[in-house]
Amino acid sequence: MKDLHVKEPIPPTRRIHKLVLTGGPCGGKTTGQARLATFFENLGWKVFRVPETATVLMSGGISFGELNEEQVLDFQEHLVVTMMALEETYFSMAEKCSQNVLIIADRGVMDASAFISRENWERILTKLNLEDIEISDNRYHQVVHMQSAALGAEKFYTTEDHAARFEGLELARERDRRAMDSWRDHPYVDIIDNRSDFDSKINKLIDVVVRRIGINIGDRFKANSRKVKFVVSSLPKDEEFPVKFTDFQVVHHYLHSAQRGFQTRLRKRVRNGRATYTFTVRKPQIQGQTVEVKQPISQRDYLNLLSHRDDAHLPVFKTRRCFLYQNQQYQLDMYKSPCHPRCKNLILLETFTTLDDQEIMASLPPFLRVKREVTGDPAFSMYNLSLRGDWQESVDQFCHRLSSDDESESDEVYDVKKAHERLTCLSESSDD
Template sequence: MANQTQKIVYKLVLTGGPCGGKTTGQSRLSTFFENLGWKVFRVPETANVLLSGGVKFADLSADEALKFQENLLRTMIQIENTFFELGRTCQRDCLIICDRGAMDASAFISREKWEAMLSSNNWNCVELRDNRYNHIVHMLSAANGAEDFYSTEDHACRSEGVELARELDYNAAAAWIGHPYFDVIDNSTDFDLKMNRLIDCVCQRIGIDTGDRLNVNSKKRKFLIKSPIVTDSEFPSFQDFDVVHNYLQSDVRKAQVRLRKRGQKGHWSYIHTLRKVHPVNGQSVEVRTQLTHRDYLNLLPQRDEAHFTIFKKRRCFIYNNQYYQLDIYRQPSHPRCRGLVLLETYSAVYDQDTLMAQLPKFLVIEKEVTGDPAYSMYNLSLKEDWKTSKKYYTGGESKASANGHAKKLTNGHSDDKHIGQNGVAKMNGHAGEKMNGHAAANMNGHAGDKVNGYSEKTSVRDKAHAPQQPHAPKLNGAALNGDAHDDELDEFKKSHRIDLGSPKITKVAVKT
């Protein structure tokens, strides 16, 4: 549907019911398309922006609530138009991800009120639904098909039971019926494959060939590359990123918490990752949350002094329709990382010889290290010997054997993969000053701080009353560990007078 000879501006709406994976999906889509060299804009959920100003739906009369909903939609359209204009003037292909869209508002008011609102503003459904966006993707709630993983626990703005969540999920999907490119991502697979299906769905609509990276049988494979590598001219077209990883302290047994800073030419994105083992099925669940620069700097003092900071150059490229990431470890680092180069890809090929024959010919492959704990980023970053360290992570991982079938490891872990579960991981996100919002919203008449839908993120609440989970980031009493970011942190503290005792991220939770 897209002309690949011209610059693409692709306007995508991610919508869906509660606990559907919408927030994680935004993060995964952003990373995937940025690796392809696209510019990605993420339009915040407008209801969250307005609710962060202290609006309480329960305090509004019926007329006030309707007027607020009308102003909310006007604000949403203006915010979106701002990002659409940025996309239009951008020199690169551009993906604009809208956290819900204009038609979502119709799911939470009566048809009569919706029609009256359209008429009074000279709006119509064809323009708001069909002509405004290129593609609508509905992330089905865990309440539909993954009930064991649906929960309102730790969600200050989610109180819906399973039956109500199903109803809201249906209403949100029904609001978009009629759009020419409308897809539903259901819960027929585990969470990681659900995210892959989301990315594959968007790529197919745009016309991007992803090879078998997103195949439902595709597995992450990792290879040790002989160093030094060939010159840049030997590579196909690529995108290079500077990547910095810091592991954080965690009170949760068998859990990893890390920060990632990733950027090009001085422009950075920040991700908080929580990875833990599901107590029932033993699968590893990884939840990623986008951070602001301020959030990132607030969390840096929590660095785990048992780990080095990891510095890498990540090179992303496509070879024979297969997507690859090449991680080149940089100094300062543990001696075990010096000269280390690792190649990662996803493949559904079972036969080892066939797979090896498909790898880039310009790289010298020393061996496959998929599932080898000696090459997990967590263990590579340890200051001690990982074989004797009590910090060694023992979560499970699927390791590809010579014939490509998965085997269960008793130790070791992968460093950069969303490992799924039979359902949907919840996300509570973080509280901060940025516009990508943190309060959930609903205008279906239920009491509470809800205006226009429901979010996977917690609401912005008074810090004095913000609940702290055992695995939530802690800022009180944290000491700097003297890594390369200290100068950046000190400069930021002087200029912004931040209070490290007041956490900007209230919770980061995962369904267990």
């Protein structure tokens, strides 16, 4: 609603945004959901994730491909009932939250219509006393369709990362088309295709959700936006920090990988005593593109995976502070003990920008004492910082070619002595 007497829109005091993530097989929903949750939690939102109901049911022994027509119809009916019951639980919890809430539904009720004929779908609606408009337009605020890798990114299509996925390329394309068609009448549908690389695809997902809600975060997700990193020597005390911030206690563990060229890590993130867990697999490059698959996991899975930690790396403990300054999102990583001496008192600032080097330095928050930009410097990569041994004694493990946010790997020899000198020089100046 417009108001001529107000220069800036006044947002509601509390928001609940109900989002459906849908799409064809191997479209990036799992990684997209994890990245969305992290982004909005950094903004101070509460995030609820409704699990994919079909996967929950099929994990109990149901194989969709083995069902006859009568069983398929019966399964879809119970799927709708179960899905709506699950969603209502999260909707109810959201209403009782004092924070802004993002609810991410891994597929929505209309997705069930993609697997049966229109006639059978109408029979289910009639039996359950439901109408299309109520379970589509009026139930969710936004639908985002993540296009299957089977359409335009065939080299990345796989069935390995999902226990309930079995579709070949042609069937995956058909499932993608049907999923898209099932939501054609919803007023707010965004389609994320495969014209860009995978990381850009995930960024576009976050961007369309942010824009639909109406959050201004500057140029964070513009096509030419790049990640930049700086060493910070000092920052104000918590009570004197001039903008609102959210602190998380974060622990990273690197794991042994069973496949050559793959890198795996765990992250535990705690806020107000509540922990979330993420498992990340970084795959080797395909056609010059590196793919990271992020998956939310349970505490039990986290503890089980910890037994596979790589003892060549120390666990990394940080306080991660997220804040907005002049519509730009920033992240401060403050390394904590226990840690390798190289990480003592280390503070790194990260953001995304389209500005050139001189412009970005001038636009950084003035309440932070920024020493120098270290974007792309392997001396400040978390992968290298976490190495247990001294860099000069473990040259073969030191990774000098950075191609992801936290880590990299290469077989080439690198001048680790100079890297150590750069790190030591800036770290010592941070103690001044």
